[in-house]
Amino acid sequence: MAKETSFEKLFKRLEEIVQEMEGEELQLEKSLTLFEEGVKLSETLRQQLSKAEQKITELVGKLEKD
Numbered sequence: 001m002a003k004e005t006s007f008e009k010l011f012k013r014l015e016e017i018v019q020e021m022e023g024e025e026l027q028l029e030k031s032l033t034l035f036e037e038g039v040k041l042s043e044t045l046r047q048q049l050s051k052a053e054q055k056i057t058e059l060v061g062k063l064e065k066d
Contacts, residue, residue: 010045
């Protein structure tokens with residue numbers, strides 16, 4: 001199984017993509033490539049956040065039972 005990239009690294013890359021797209025006049029193909037990468041990163045980050053939220057909910061539930 002491939003090691004997951006850290007949330008922080010993925011988020012930093014997403015920020016870089018946004019800055020690049022906002023700061024430069026890019027050719028259409030480059031813009032589409034960056035946009036596609038950003039969408040994939042965004043989905044991966046959303047999944048990681050969802051897993052973290054689920055874990056927090058489980059931990060809080062355990063604390064409330066004790």
